[in-house]
Amino acid sequence: MLRHEQSPSITDYQQCDTYAWFSQRAWVEVDLAALSHNVQQLRRFLSARTQLMVVVKADAYGHGVVIVAQTVLKSGASWLGVATVPEGIQLREAGIKAPILILGATYTLEQIHALAHWKLQPTLSSPKQALIFSNTLEAINCDSHLPVHIKLDTGMSRLGTDWQQAGEFVQLVQRLPHLKIASIYSHLATADSLDPTVMNEQHTRFESAIAQIKAMGIEPPYLHLANSAATLADKRLHYDMVRVGLAVYGLYPALHLRERIDLKPVLQVKARVTQVKNIAQGTGVSYGHQFVAEQELRLAVVGIGYADGVPRNLSQKMQAIIRGVRVPQIGTITMDQLMLDVSALPSLQEGEVVTLLGQQGDENIYAEDWATQLNTISWEILCGFKHRLPRVAVI
Numbered sequence: 264m265l266r267h268e269q270s271p272s273i274t275d276y277q278q279c280d281t282y283a284w285f286s287q288r289a290w291v292e293v294d295l296a297a298l299s300h301n302v303q304q305l306r307r308f309l310s311a312r313t314q315l316m317v318v319v320k321a322d323a324y325g326h327g328v329v330i331v332a333q334t335v336l337k338s339g340a341s342w343l344g345v346a347t348v349p350e351g352i353q354l355r356e357a358g359i360k361a362p363i364l365i366l367g368a369t370y371t372l373e374q375i376h377a378l379a380h381w382k383l384q385p386t387l388s389s390p391k392q393a394l395i396f397s398n399t400l401e402a403i404n405c406d407s408h409l410p411v412h413i414k415l416d417t418g419m420s421r422l423g424t425d426w427q428q429a430g431e432f433v434q435l436v437q438r439l440p441h442l443k444i445a446s447i448y449s450h451l452a453t454a455d456s457l458d459p460t461v462m463n464e465q466h467t468r469f470e471s472a473i474a475q476i477k478a479m480g481i482e483p484p485y486l487h488l489a490n491s492a493a494t495l496a497d498k499r500l501h502y503d504m505v506r507v508g509l510a511v512y513g514l515y516p517a518l519h520l521r522e523r524i525d526l527k528p529v530l531q532v533k534a535r536v537t538q539v540k541n542i543a544q545g546t547g548v549s550y551g552h553q554f555v556a557e558q559e560l561r562l563a564v565v566g567i568g569y570a571d572g573v574p575r576n577l578s579q580k581m582q583a584i585i586r587g588v589r590v591p592q593i594g595t596i597t598m599d600q601l602m603l604d605v606s607a608l609p610s611l612q613e614g615e616v617v618t619l620l621g622q623q624g625d626e627n628i629y630a631e632d633w634a635t636q637l638n639t640i641s642w643e644i645l646c647g648f649k650h651r652l653p654r655v656a657v658i
């Protein structure tokens with residue numbers, strides 16, 4: 264940490280080799296040891312026959328996809344899941360060889376061409392899509408079989424063929440040229456809920472779809488159903504693979520799942536104090552003067568704002584940690600900067616590090632804390648950090 268004991272002059276800055284603090288006003292720290300720990304914890308929780316797919320869509324939930332993919336594959340994951348074809352290509356271009364499932368929908372000639380070329384494995388959600396794939400692969404003279412993953416809708420009402428038509432759908436895909444069924448899967452809508460009723464109903468529907476498929480004389484295929492919440496909630500949902508996102512990043516999908524395994528948050532958001540000043544009683548702070556000092560106070564300006572992913576709706580509802588001390592944020596959060604009341608830290612200096620999300624000393628601020636304030640979920644908080652923040656890997 265850089266501290267200036269006295270206010271330095273411009274020439275001091277230029278001579279100082281840690282002058283670089285001005286160029287790193289804010290960043291996201293990604294703790295690779297915590298990431299590895301989480302994968303190992305999950306691996307230990309799963310039986311040997313169950314593979315671990317780490318879901319790395321949306322730039323690995325904001326953590327930086329390439330470094331995350333490399334780390335999780337070294338730590339015991341064997342599959343990667345992404346939402347789109349460009350996300351898959353990004354991993355292949357980085358030299359990643361592991362099997363990659365595209366969880367989202369793909370239909371076009373360009374997408375199918377890219378899937379075959381980059382060895383990415385698509386999700387097939389309807390007979391119509393399966394026919395488009397088969398015809399397109401025929402037209403581009405594809406001489407091998409593209410592995411495809413059959414998606415059943417068992418109650419999420421998102422992508423997938425209705426579970427009651429599972430048998431017919433699987434039979435159709437099996438008969439089509441150029442396609443090879445790699446797995447059959449479905450997605451749960453309420454696995455993070457305390458009440459397991461809907462999850463159990465989806466489980467029963469999935470089982471009955473599999474029974475239909477077997478009854479048609481089709482070899483029991485590779486099966487997967489569980490996201491993070493279901494993986495932690497019920498081992499009967501693990502099947503041959505689990506698709507885990509949030510838990511790998513060290514967050515729990517719900518409070519009641521906390522005791523299942525020990526996870527460590529991977530991401531921290533940090534920024535620097537760019538100016539410290541005293542303001543007199545009655546002074547307004549930031550746009551709209553939503554905050555007016557009731558007494559003289561010491562104010563720190565911090566170089567991070569809503570354009571970096573600190574939601575403006577957290578204005579005056581969030582805190583930050585400096586030198587292990589929790590301090591309140593005051594005034595409206597602006598695009599690139601926000602202000603803190605640092606009266607508790609009279610010797611605070613410009614250049615010091617502020618933790619907005621993460622741990623410092625005994626204090627912790629979790630993505631869940633922001634999510635609760637904003638009436639949203641931690642997934643959205645993690646995905647919200649913009650690329651203007653460099654991702655810095657720490658080991």
Ligand SMILES: *Cc1c(COP(=O)(O)O)cnc(C)c1O
Pocket residue numbers: 318320366450489490491492506507508509510516
């Ligand atoms: C995003 C996603 C997951 C991962 O969900 P988490 O709750 O983050 O574990 C799993 N499966 C599918 C189909 C998804 O879209």
